[in-house]
Amino acid sequence: xxxxxxxxxxxxxxxxxxxxxxxxxxxxxxxxxxxxxxxxxxxxxxxxxxxxxxxxxxxxxxxxxxxxxxxxxxxxxxxxxxxxxxxxxxxxxxxxxxxxxxxxxxxxxxxxxxxxxxxxxxxxxxxxxxxxxxxxxxxxxxxxxxxxxxxxxxxxxxxxxxxxxxxxxxxxxxxxxxxxxxxxxxxxxxxxxxxxxxxxxxxxxxxxxxxxxxxxxxxxxxxxxxxxxxxxxxxxxxxxxxxxxxxxxxxxxxxxxxxxxxxxxxxxxxxxxxxxxxxxxxxxxxxxxxxxxxxxxxxxxxxxxxxxxxxxxxxxxxxxxxxxxxxxxxxxxxxxxxxxxxxxxxxxxxxxxxxxxxxxxxxxxxxxxxxxxxxxxxxxxxxxxxxxxxxxxxxxxxxxxxxxxxxxxx
Amino acid sequence: xxxxxxxxxxxxxxxxxxxxxxxxxxxxxxxxxxxxxxxxxxxxxxxxxxxxxxxxxxxxxxxxxxxxxxxxxxxxxxxxxxxxxxxxxxxxxxxxxxxxxxxxxxxxxxxxxxxxxxxxxxxxxxxxxxxxxxxxxxxxxxxxxxxxxxxxxxxxxxxxxxxxxxxxxxxxxxxxxxxxxxxxxxxxxxxxxxxxxxxxxxxxxxxxxxxxxxxxxxxxxxxxxxxxxxxxxxxxxxxxxxxxxxxxxxxxxxxxxxxxxxxxxxxxxxxxxxxxxxxxxxxxxxxxxxxxxxxxxxxxxxxxxxxxxxxxxxxxxxxxxxxxxxxxxxxxxxxxxxxxxxxxxxxxxxxxxxxxxxxxxxxxxxxxxxxxxxxxxxxxxxxxxxxxxxxxxxxxxxxxxxxxxxxxxx
Numbered sequence: 001x002x003x004x005x006x007x008x009x010x011x012x013x014x015x016x017x018x019x020x021x022x023x024x025x026x027x028x029x030x031x032x033x034x035x036x037x038x039x040x041x042x043x044x045x046x047x048x049x050x051x052x053x054x055x056x057x058x059x060x061x062x063x064x065x066x067x068x069x070x071x072x073x074x075x076x077x078x079x080x081x082x083x084x085x086x087x088x089x090x091x092x093x094x095x096x097x098x099x100x101x102x103x104x105x106x107x108x109x110x111x112x113x114x115x116x117x118x119x120x121x122x123x124x125x126x127x128x129x130x131x132x133x134x135x136x137x138x139x140x141x142x143x144x145x146x147x148x149x150x151x152x153x154x155x156x157x158x159x160x161x162x163x164x165x166x167x168x169x170x171x172x173x174x175x176x177x178x179x180x181x182x183x184x185x186x187x188x189x190x191x192x193x194x195x196x197x198x199x200x201x202x203x204x205x206x207x208x209x210x211x212x213x214x215x216x217x218x219x220x221x222x223x224x225x226x227x228x229x230x231x232x233x234x235x236x237x238x239x240x241x242x243x244x245x246x247x248x249x250x251x252x253x254x255x256x257x258x259x260x261x262x263x264x265x266x267x268x269x270x271x272x273x274x275x276x277x278x279x280x281x282x283x284x285x286x287x288x289x290x291x292x293x294x295x296x297x298x299x300x301x302x303x304x305x306x307x308x309x310x311x312x313x314x315x316x317x318x319x320x321x322x323x324x325x326x327x328x329x330x331x332x333x334x335x336x337x338x339x340x341x342x343x344x345x346x347x348x349x350x351x352x353x354x355x356x357x358x359x360x361x362x363x364x365x366x367x368x369x370x371x372x373x374x375x376x377x378x379x380x381x382x383x384x385x386x387x388x389x390x391x392x393x394x395x396x397x398x399x400x401x402x403x404x405x406x407x408x409x410x
Numbered sequence: 411x412x413x414x415x416x417x418x419x420x421x422x423x424x425x426x427x428x429x430x431x432x433x434x435x436x437x438x439x440x441x442x443x444x445x446x447x448x449x450x451x452x453x454x455x456x457x458x459x460x461x462x463x464x465x466x467x468x469x470x471x472x473x474x475x476x477x478x479x480x481x482x483x484x485x486x487x488x489x490x491x492x493x494x495x496x497x498x499x500x501x502x503x504x505x506x507x508x509x510x511x512x513x514x515x516x517x518x519x520x521x522x523x524x525x526x527x528x529x530x531x532x533x534x535x536x537x538x539x540x541x542x543x544x545x546x547x548x549x550x551x552x553x554x555x556x557x558x559x560x561x562x563x564x565x566x567x568x569x570x571x572x573x574x575x576x577x578x579x580x581x582x583x584x585x586x587x588x589x590x591x592x593x594x595x596x597x598x599x600x601x602x603x604x605x606x607x608x609x610x611x612x613x614x615x616x617x618x619x620x621x622x623x624x625x626x627x628x629x630x631x632x633x634x635x636x637x638x639x640x641x642x643x644x645x646x647x648x649x650x651x652x653x654x655x656x657x658x659x660x661x662x663x664x665x666x667x668x669x670x671x672x673x674x675x676x677x678x679x680x681x682x683x684x685x686x687x688x689x690x691x692x693x694x695x696x697x698x699x700x701x702x703x704x705x706x707x708x709x710x711x712x713x714x715x716x717x718x719x720x721x722x723x724x725x726x727x728x729x730x731x732x733x734x735x736x737x738x739x740x741x742x743x744x745x746x747x748x749x750x751x752x753x754x755x756x757x758x759x760x761x762x763x764x765x766x767x768x769x770x771x772x773x774x775x776x777x778x779x780x781x782x783x784x785x786x787x788x789x790x791x792x793x794x795x796x797x798x799x800x801x802x803x804x805x806x807x808x809x810x811x812x813x814x815x816x817x818x819x820x
Contacts, residue, residue, distance in 0.1 A: 028602065029632075032621050046782075049609060053710075053780060055665030077638065079598025081608050095665045096709060097598050099609045110665065137780040149783070157812065158621020159786040162711060166614035166782065170602050188489025188507050192438065192580050198491050199459060199509045204576035211442050211568020222439075228487065253465050253506050299506060301572060328789075328813040329764045330740055354739045354807060359769065370463060370547040372456075372576065373559070376569040379738075395767060402567065403738040403813035 004277040021176040034174035035320040040150035045140035054135040057091040058104035061132040072122040107135035175320040181240030205249035250299025252285040279346040280369040281307035300369040327399040332359035340384040349378040414687040431586040444584035445730040450560035455550035464545040467501040468514035471542040517545035585730040591650030615659035660709025662695040689756040690779040691717035710779040737809040742769035750794040759788040
């Protein structure tokens with residue numbers, strides 16, 4: 001009867017058709033938020049030398065068996081190239097990050113000593129027990145020359161950018177960002193700023209798609225709202241075919257199928273699938289023309305949002321060299337019974353949070369595709385197979401979609 | 411002996427000194443990633459009318475007791491303003507999103523019917539059981555006119571931006587972004603591109619700070635690397651005092667304290683605290699001059715990073731109207747014993763992930779402040795009080811810092 005494909009199959013087809021975008025060299029600061037297109041190996045040991053981890057005095061540990069008093073022989077600042085020869089019972093005032101001179105093996109912090117002058121000589125008294133090697137950072141203890149520090153395909157966040165800087169790398173090879181065209185469709189859908197007449201609503205899908213494209217590294221462009229007629233739809237789609245990805249929302253519902261697919265055929269878009277056995281978002285279309293992937297997402301804001309996260313996100317990430325599309329997952333205790341009585345697998349919007357030393361998973365009450373507040377008031381998804389039933393109190397694994405809910409939000 | 415303040419006290423002081431930046435109106439697309447400075451109430455019910463949730467046929471449910479065959483009386487597309495009068499035993503072909511005409515109360519999906527022509531009339535036969543009210547979205551079921559949809563201070567992500575669009579709002583009041591100046595310090599610290607001599611390292615702190623400032627909504631500017639002398643330090647700090655926040659890395663270690671604090675005094679920076687009883691990052695300075703908050707973070711990349719997350723992040727967020735600074739938390743099972751033998755509270759870098767249906771928390775092996783790979787290879791923090799000891803297998807609550815580790819990363 002219906003020609004639905006499974007959700008897993010849909011992802012498989014999307015990924016099969018997705019090709020990696022090109023690469024480009026960018027300045028290190030511009031590499032932030034990009035996916036790296038080269039392996040980064042360390043050019044040197046880090047630390048590059050045995051250095052002091054504290055401001056204090058470098059001593060030879062064995063001297064402690066004879067004395068707690070050391071004469072300050074010299075001072076070494078960080079970055080200074082200075083040769084100081086070891087002499088029994090003498091110490092060197094040394095700053096954090098400075099190279100430990102030959103013969104010294106332990107650093108005692110300023111605050112664990114008392115400085116005084118005796119016979120015109122600056123001396124220290126050691127006030128605390130220390131261990132051999134204390135406050136010394138060994139050469140290469142962070143990473144060693146030749147270590148693979150960043151794997152090709154890694155997302156460069158502030159931490160990775162700092163590592164690139166640490167290695168002294170000025171230009172970074174990254175994957176190009178896919179360009180994504182966004183089209184809303186529907187005679188009832190109006191642009192913000194226009195006056196609504198009875199039966200009309202504002203376009204919100206273009207905005208959620210815009211935000212999601214940016215989040216996952218693409219370059220979004222809102223192309224406009226196509227009317228439910230061939231001429232209008234054709235005009236907008238043709239505008240979008242120069243992009244790497246073209247996303248229509250509200251495009252290919254049951255009743256619009258014939259005319260939309262006619263338009264696709266006329267334009268030369270090859271259909272890969274239409275309709276996925278998943279809720280929300282069954283009437284999802286996927287096709288291709290040349291390099292351009294075309295997604296026809298359902299019109300409901302919830303379906304559009306979830307299907308973008310599930311099907312478009314992997315494509316955008318793969319175009320940027322990413323290989324693993326898993327989300328951050330949490331095991332939690334289900335706070336109320338859930339059951340998938342439908343004929344398709346389902347993604348329930350849930351809240352996952354810590355309460356009384358447990359991770360609890362609270363299914364959002366309104367799960368209908370028409371209820372967009374189910375997106376902003378939740379932070380995760382629970383995948384329920386067709387017919388699956390889970391009791392309150394049982395363990396479930398959920399995917400976290402908005403881990404900032406309790407931090408950035410409110 | 412030492413004049414350390416507690417970590418909680420440090421945060422309290424920072425927040426007390428932090429003032430909210432101004433507000434500005436921006437176009438909706440520019441509101442993405444900003445913090446909203448107004449409450450958003452719904453201007454109308456959503457859906458604004460009783461509408462069809464599917465492409466199908468609207469019927470009156472009670473008619474089903476007489477017949478499974480309905481004559482198609484008319485068609486209604488979404489966005490159409492059309493009055494169709496109810497007649498017993500007749501149905502209306504209706505598209506998703508279209509207004510349900512008076513007298514009809516249930517929609518049967520296309521795929522659950524069979525259309526045929528009888529005596530020149532288009533008719534349908536209903537093939538499936540349906541419930542009264544099925545496939546109807548009630549007026550206001552998502553939100554009602556006057557509902558508080560977005561609270562002042564909320565971070566606008568793609569979901570919230572879609573809600574703003576849904577309400578037809580074109581201009582959004584948001585908090586201004588704080589401007590943040592970044593200064594590295596140290597004679598041993600070199601700019602990328604320069605040649606390293608023995609004992610020197612590249613500046614990486616400016617880059618991690620740059621990325622973190624951007625992540626939390628600020629506008630970063632790298633001002634350069636100050637030398638360890640008064641003149642150089644003064645020159646850089648004065649450059650940065652027009653910013654809302656000025657961050658120095660490697661500035662105020664034990665051995666540099668006197669000269670740095672002298673410079674601060676000369677410039678007129680009021681010291682609020684120096685040294686926090688926390689690991690990593692004890693020698694953290696906080697002061698203020700006029701509107702500008704000055705943070706002196708430790709020189710070690712790990713200490714800089716963690717102290718930024720712990721002390722600077724709340725300030726940047728508060729400047730943008732945020733009230734709650736909690737992170738996303740997860741309860742997990744500790745994978746190995748931990749013990750804080752030090753004299754300060756400690757933040758351990760950990761990996762939290764799902765394994766065998768449990769959230770496990772793996773403390774990173776190298777916890778020294780000199781090991782920056784402990785930042786990029788972990789995704790969370792475990793806060794250990796001074797003297798606290800937790801056994802393998804016990805439950806701990808961790809803060810998630812990089813929930814993208816298993817999704818965006820690699």
